[in-house]
Amino acid sequence: MAVSRTSKKIAILYGSETGNSHDFAQILSFKLHRLHFTHTLSSLADYTPQDILSCRYLFIICSTTGQGELPRNVSERSHGSDRHNTIWSFLKKRNLPNDFLNHVSVAFLGLGDSSYPKFNYAIRMLHKRIVNQLGARELFDRLEADELSMEGSNKGTGTGIETVYFEYEKRILKFLTESFPHRKVDGQVLERQEIPEDVYLEPPSFLKLGSNEIESNEVMFEGDESVRRGKVVKNERITAQDHFQDVRQFVFSMEFEEKYYSADTVSIYPCNNDNSVNRFLELQPRWAEIADKPLEFTAGVPNELKDGGLVRPLTLRNLLKYHCDIASIPRTSFFMKVWAFATDVSRLEEGEEQLQQQREKLHQFATDQDMQDLYDYCNKPRRSILEVLQDFLSIDLPWKYALDYLPLIKPRYFSISSGPCDPNVELTIAIVKYRTMLRKIREGLCTNYLTSLVENDEIRYKVQNKNSFKKDEIRGKPAILVSPGVGLAPMMSVIRSNMFSDIHLFFGNRYMNSDFLYREQLESWNQQGKILLHTCFSRDRENSPNLKYVQDILWEMGETIFDLMVNKNAVLFLCGSSGKMPVQVRITLIEIIKKWGHFKNDEEAQSYLKKMEKENRYLQETW
């Protein structure tokens, strides 16, 4: 058993939206611990800003989200009251001298998606500020990976984001081991040698049986002042029962009044259902024995557990239900930590031989750099950790390190549909359910949790103010709202806010009679003249004979759209699923202003849209 310790000299910081950057940061952290390089691992937002003064080597892995934005865990701490006091908000202070970071050597890895105009914008912003403006030294030029393409590289550097990551890792490890081939232990200088890979690195703080009895079985959450408790007011399906998709109008009352505006979001803290928890306990019988015994931490509550508050009473059952994401798809870092726990031969039909087979397979998932087998086995069919444990009965997990190797449940973000500051927060939520090659239907953890809620149930939430609409600038301007499907969610709030003079709402879905969301409300607003409603239904020839998609209506109304956008300085807000829709809408808009405007070519039209973006008149929220 080796113990992993922390130090401020080396810091691995990540900004992650979907979890890739986080996973890579964990892999890098794991590798550094193996080489006895003590360090700090943290999201950018949860990093203590003052620690930068003690930092000498800084490794930043960050993705870009939305329209060239930094991921949430760069700009907002996961817990506590002063959530905007982050290293990034500190580094943006104007009064810092240009040598402020000259004591730091830094290396960047950006994860991006080149289908977005502001590809890898986040890492470029960080780089510009930290290196060019504040004088940090770069160990090597920053690396940028493109998530769009998982294979192939025209520069021969690799095949996908993981290849770029491993290049990054290679350079860092080479630099560190060459610079510091020795380490000191109790004053003795030792050769720096890698810890054997089947030795588990004990985290700084882990679980042990508690000394006090559980006083109350009431479930509570402690340690995060910013989390709120809401009460469910309404949870109603708004698509037809026979429609393939279940979309909910979900309303909860706030714990106390809090300001929010259109395009703001709330995060909701989901939990696992009891079935999953019980199944896990069945698969790990040693856990089941003490599942309801009181536990405590050997050295304090790890920071990552504070987001949303740590569950009380602290038992394995509660941790599995409220904190451990056992229904998530395991990542490389999970296999890196647990493969060596495949030691139990007693549940294997084929005995020792099968044990070796399972160990090898798990080891392969943990270490293969192309991640192909892991992808085929886990990502592609969306296989959960629970299902992996069912397939690999040799895995005998020690519960005391549970929070070190099991991923944690993260809050999910939803656009607000209710009007600004309404104490009853309304959300429009599409329930996630789909098939893969696995026999079991796949379900989204959070939306599955939400479907189970009934009136007066309690939820944990936080509000995120995004300030998307700078009110003074746009008040009284016309608005073009483009929102196929559940993209309608924030539009409902925009319409209710009365910010705009006249609103054109473009809504599309599959069938007029099964998934025309908020039909009555929208049609009545249309009649009152509050909005001009334009609809289309992609699979409903009867009710939408000529128009399939929102961009088709935009094109049909090209002249009006042009007039609104160019002559009347309208604000355009585009919302819905990412992928083809936002791209095609944009292309359509370019064609429109080319045809009806005096724009000679694509480039001129493009630059007009960019100007709109600069003026906060072209807003996009896609997921």
Added chain:
Amino acid sequence: MASTKTGLVLIHPGATEDPSSVVNAQEQARSEGVSVEAQFLINKINDGSVKLEDNHYDEVRYVTPEASDEIRFPSKLIGVIGKSLKTNGKLYGLSDLYKLDALINEFEISRSENHYCWIKKASIKAEPVAVPLRNHKKTTTPGTTTTAKKSLPIFKRATDNDSTKNKQQKQQHTGPARVSLDSEDEDEESEGSSDPSDSKSKFFEKSGSPLTENDSIEEDELVDENEMREPSLTMITCGKSKTRRRKACKDCTCGQKEIEEEELDGVRKQQDKVVKFSDQELTEIDFTVQGKKVGGCGSCTLGDAFRCSGCPYLGLPAFKPGQQIDLSSMGDDL
């Protein structure tokens, strides 16, 4: 950064009585990735019988039995050693007693961590003397000479000028920033705040007035249009690759996505052919029953990680022959 660095050990005649101090110096050098090419008695250099190559060493260590505030060292040799060092090369073993000589010979004194050393700087043309002199007054105040650890870095200005020249940064990273990390393995807390903290920590002090938007730079202005077009080192774009990795891009146009969909259809058909059951049923799969097909690999029971690509049981959990597969335990079906 791959090539090893060259070092030199210079020895005070008195140090020969204590060979371990020389060995120590060699080890220290090695621990920083420096290979010691030669060692000489300092008087050999002083009398000119040994000549040092110019701009040759990354590191020179002077070993002397004298206490740091009692060192007696021929000043003219400081220039000689300075010449033999590369830019950013380090000289260990001298003390603040000679800092004026250090200055004249274009050394910067580094007090980072518990490493006190002199670092050879590149010649700075603009007023090389004017800046340090201001610091000079400060540092000659009594008491600062030997207890240098916590004081502000001397000659800090000179470094500042350097670091603003962005072009130099890449080459510099092998220089002063490479303090030994090794010591921190022992005990991080004990080291306290080191030099940059002292001068920079003031920026963390809470100012009386709350932070307004104007106090921060505009994030959106950091990266401009032109920079967005600038190609980056590891842009990865779609194309057929030689590696194993097969995964369709999000906006796949090369046909990979269709291939994947066909595969999925194939799996579904296989599933239906062999083990037909409704999703809501608990199903028993019994290998002892005649007529049940099994995959060619013999790994049907072992789970998807081991099944062959044509296995009819793909998509089902691992199971034991003759036992029920409890599908409901994994959550609800549609």
